[in-house]
Amino acid sequence: xxxxxxxxxxxxxxxxxxxxxxxxxxxxxxxxxxxxxxxxxxxxxxxxxxxxxxxxxxxxxxxxxxxxxxxxxxxxxxxxxxxxxxxxxxxxxxxxxxxxxxxxxxxxxxxxxxxxxxxxxxxxxxxxxxxxxxxxxxxxxxxxxxxxxxxxxxxxxxxxxxxxxxxxxxxxxxxxxxxxxxxxxxxxxxxxxxxxxxxxxxxx
Amino acid sequence: xxxxxxxxxxxxxxxxxxxxxxxxxxxxxxxxxxxxxxxxxxxxxxxxxxxxxxxxxxxxxxxxxxxxxxxxxxxxxxxxxxxxxxxxxxxxxxxxxxxxxxxxxxxxxxxxxxxxxxxxxxxxxxxxxxxxxxxxxxxxxxxxxxxx
Numbered sequence: 474x475x476x477x478x479x480x481x482x483x484x485x486x487x488x489x490x491x492x493x494x495x496x497x498x499x500x501x502x503x504x505x506x507x508x509x510x511x512x513x514x515x516x517x518x519x520x521x522x523x524x525x526x527x528x529x530x531x532x533x534x535x536x537x538x539x540x541x542x543x544x545x546x547x548x549x550x551x552x553x554x555x556x557x558x559x560x561x562x563x564x565x566x567x568x569x570x571x572x573x574x575x576x577x578x579x580x581x582x583x584x585x586x587x588x589x590x591x592x593x594x595x596x597x598x599x600x601x602x603x604x605x606x607x608x609x610x611x612x613x614x615x616x617x618x619x620x621x622x623x624x625x626x627x628x629x630x631x632x633x634x635x636x637x638x639x640x641x642x643x644x645x646x647x648x649x650x651x652x653x654x655x656x657x658x659x660x661x662x663x664x665x666x667x668x669x670x671x672x673x674x675x676x677x
Numbered sequence: 678x679x680x681x682x683x684x685x686x687x688x689x690x691x692x693x694x695x696x697x698x699x700x701x702x703x704x705x706x707x708x709x710x711x712x713x714x715x716x717x718x719x720x721x722x723x724x725x726x727x728x729x730x731x732x733x734x735x736x737x738x739x740x741x742x743x744x745x746x747x748x749x750x751x752x753x754x755x756x757x758x759x760x761x762x763x764x765x766x767x768x769x770x771x772x773x774x775x776x777x778x779x780x781x782x783x784x785x786x787x788x789x790x791x792x793x794x795x796x797x798x799x800x801x802x803x804x805x806x807x808x809x810x811x812x813x814x815x816x817x818x819x820x821x822x823x824x825x
Contacts, residue, residue: 475690478685481681482678548696551683
């Protein structure tokens, strides 16, 4: 679920922090920049693992701060393809089942990847697995708050960096907010035996 | 900023748990700047990730247990990703093993699956609650029963 990513970056330390140890200031700056943020094509950054190399620090004319090139390793959440994860159901919608891991919320299980046959109950807004046995059909509801085991089948990164000013008059006249897209989404599947709500597969 | 190696190492949940717990201790001791706006993101992600990981089986693990587990796993011929998932999930049933191990019907016989389950449940500690039935019967009962 978590990987170590080696990165290089230049860290700016302002003069009023010069009395602190360089390593501590750099660690704090890196965490401030990356923690809880999604890096494009890398994943959700959690926290700094360690600093592997510090190059010389330079002070540039006009700016009193020191600039240091740092090689470091960061703990990143980036599940590999086909990994099994356990999450909590956040809710259901016609698009599928939304699952959350607490620290990461953009996981969707589309209707075609649910245990078949599945139907969407409009009244209660939940997805239901119609499980057939000899006695008849059992309706297994996928309620909010339930723990669910799923397999990661796809991931998508969206570059959400600002695109700059488009034609100024058109943009300022429209009132609507631009659609907020999640920078990193996972697509899951529960269409195999053993996947789905944990309560479906435990024998007491 | 650029990345040198996007996949330099896989981390088990246990390692991340250790790291975040140590980080939390360090920050508690130094105390002064936890609440500055810059650190808010780190606080949030550390809290949420710790909350999630603390519910997984890795909270009972230790470096010796992990080492023992990996040595025991050598004989089973599994890929790194499969061993990592076994470590993180601590499966107790054959169905879970089949999910984690790719093409398990071709690579593992039933006895091997049983042996694997036994190794996993004996080396990796479970939640401390009474577990009266031995692993063998629980696994075979699982295979016949299906979803409850």
